[in-house]
Amino acid sequence: MMPDFDQDGKGETKQWQPDLTVPAVLLEGVSKSYGRIFALSNITMALNGGVTGVLGMNGAGKSTMFKLLMGKLKPSQGKIRLFGTDPWKNPAPYARVGFVPEHEKMYDWMTAHQFVSTFARLNGLTRAEAGVEADRVLNFVGLADVAHKKLGQYSKGMRQRAKIAHALVNDPDLIILDEPLQGCDPLARTTIMNVIRELGRMGRTVLVSSHILQEIERITEQIIILHNGRLLALGNLHAIREKLDQIPHRITIEADDAKALAKDVIDMDGVQGISFPDQKNLTIQTHNLGAIHAQLPKVIVDHAHTVHTIDNPDDDLASILGYLTSGGGV
């Protein structure tokens, strides 16, 4: 095939059809070691579509995993496939991948528009198209009015947005974002979170890491927890919490008459203990959260109790992460 030297749009392109039989990301028994230290050990997973939050402390192996996916590192063991293709020494899958790295190094002498359109052209668009595309993504991340300023003059949050813009310019099917929200103001943060969610809903595969658990909670319930290079958990965060059944769940209820409610609650199946932190509150301990919640509304309504709040204090990311990484976990 002749390269398209003129760059006026005559190049052979074809309509892309998603192939649903091949997962976007497939890791099979992947390990990566640096000398004696295992940065990742024996990770197996397949992701296709949807947003997945990657959690872990600093040094848990998140960056190593992203580097392996981006073909910057070769796995010591196991196989990695992006859309069924091995990414190591093979740029082919990257036409469909957008990557937002964590570090801040950029071409400071370029304007954001040049930066983004350069990457668009590297993806095979013509000069004219690349310009249009760059305008589009820059407008989207809210940098339209400063698109022709040098990146060197950008603030941290603006640089972050320019990085996201460059990753979205080829309309990727797999988007990997390493700490995308760092340094962004709430406007940009909400915008980017909305988009990540939306991209997931459209069937794109999105991997996003963040230190801020509430952000991940607002984006997705599908999570991966890495700790010391091991895959500790993968899946829906509520489902993960159910699996951790050696740790009893707590349900706290604030009611007008907590003692009276307790009398009715105590007969329910699965209740293991009830305690009263104070006059108005009631804490139920159970191993079977689903069973309790299935009965609870009926019990309350039937006995005409007035309930103000219901809460599961253990069923959030922070406590799941705490249980799993404190060593007591799975």
Added chain:
Amino acid sequence: MTEELPEDLEPGEYGAEAPVTGQGRMEAAWGSSEGDEDLSDTQVAQPTSTGHVFEQVYKPWQGELNPRWMRNWAILRHHLLGIFKKGHRPWGMPTRLFILVVFLASLSDAALTLLSGLLGEASLHQLWGVSRDNLYGHVLGFFPRNVLYYPIIAALLVGSVISEDRQHGTSALYFSRPITRFDYVGMKFLSVALIQSIVVLLTLTLYYLAEIISLGRGWAWILDTFPLFLAAFLSGVLLIFTYTSIGLALSSVSKGKFFPGIGLLAIVLGTKVLAVLVSTLFDREILYLLSPYDCMAHVGQTIIGTQPTYDQYSWTWSLASLVAMNAFALYTLSARVSSMEVTRE
């Protein structure tokens, strides 16, 4: 450390402000009150503060901050003491080793003077002892001192002394405190200059003292040679000042560590080589005016009074050129430092 402890502890917090004297018991025993209290009034003493968990306690500090000279002294000490011990500015090991080596090498003439004094050989002493040429040579001699010793030390020192603050953002440490730009750059200048003067001026003084001690020189000799020594000392000051101002100017325009060092060496040695080439090929000495080293050597030869090797023009031209070079370097330095950002750039 312990003397401000009492300030840190607020006695009230511990409920221990009442000294244990036994007074309470005595009163109970002797019945100091009437004894007809209304019992319904009796209160059970509620301990107000029973215990403290020192998990994370904010400890106030009420000391007075010292004035400006103390802050400047801190900057100076930070850079100077870093040469000798840990805990202050971490100069690289190569830099510290090289300073030691050059310090010892610079003392070679003092050592030889002592040796000749011990041997008592007059011819050896004429070769090594204090004289116009030897004093000039100690400070301004081209080889090896101004090729291998002093410019390289200056280059190693200035390399990162200002650029590191740009690179690591430590400028914020200085400028978010009550330190003016002038104090900041002045103290950095002074500390770099002082380290160089250990190598140049201290060894010169030791050399002069070695002569007095080893040969038992009297007042007459000292009176004779002291102006020479002073002139050499002055040339040494000029040398250090010039290397430092050019070096720091280079350090202030860069972010890296190597550019200022290499740049200084290139300016000092490059212009010299160029001028020598032109002078030998075309017999034109005027290019020496571009070389900081040659200008200093010319001025030094004049004030010490050795045979001048630059004879095509007056020494005042060299002096004027030196002043211009230093002025330009200091201007660059001050302009760059005053525009330095508080945080990392």
Added chain:
Amino acid sequence: MVDELIIQTTNLTKSYGPHVALDNLNLAVKKGATGLLGPNGAGKSTFLKTILGLIQATEGEGTVLGHDIRTEGDAIRARIGYMPEYDALNPDMDAIHQVRYSGELLGMNPTIALARAHESLQYVGIGEQRYRKIGTFSTGMKQATKLACALIHDPELIIADEPSNGLDAQAREYMIKTLTTTVKTGQRSVLMASHLMDDVERVCENIVLLHKGKLAAQGAIVDLKAIDREIEIHVWGGATRLAEAMEADGLVVRREGRVMRIGHTGEDTTTRILRCAAQTGAQIRRMHEYEASLEDLFLVIMENLGYEIKTSEDLLGSPALARKVDAPAHMGGGGA
């Protein structure tokens, strides 16, 4: 005492040529913790530099801790602790020495500075690691060391620029705790610039919101939040059925996935919700009165100022996307 103003500015203006970075700011910051908010480029950094006396205001005046910002920059900087946003530590120095030096730069004598360096490093949670080189520290430890540098002379006002940015959950928790302790038990003031609204809300009582160099809002967070009575529930299973049932019952439901917000119609709203849940068999995992967060407040103010949160339609509605380039077949492309 409580209402004592620590920062006050009148018509403070700073312009760089035609670009106005600060526009007629009239600020009054009370003692205690204050969050300095604003979108990227709102002029927060310029404001901080101006009140530190590092750059001269073009017009207007201001005082910090009673000192004039135009003439008494030195006095201000001796009484505040500034924690910069970016790295400001020499990676080759041990933490203890770096912090001690930062105290000496304020004019503390070396012995006192060392004692205080131990104390403040301990306080920010750096224990035995303080004898290690800063270059080997994690981001969280570096942030803590920067805070220790700022706290060494027990300043009356701590200005922290993005203190919790880039920290992992644990380190962030500790940083927030440290700042809170400093305000609560240490009785010091904190001015904290941050994009993380949750953190600001946990540390600060007051906020100052800047926008394009102008003051957009200032005051106590509690006062600024409009109490919007809604009940938030998290549903597990049968969410759609529950939503329909509640709408049939006459409740106003806004739904985002498993999270729903229901308009508060009276004291019996929760009972009505639970009744619907009992009918449909949906599990209500959480139910509480929804209180607007600082982030909501920020977004509302920004929306009033004419900003909008973009949705994915802005990104994906472009016709140019129909054309999609793939890698050549010989390299493994072609839809793989």
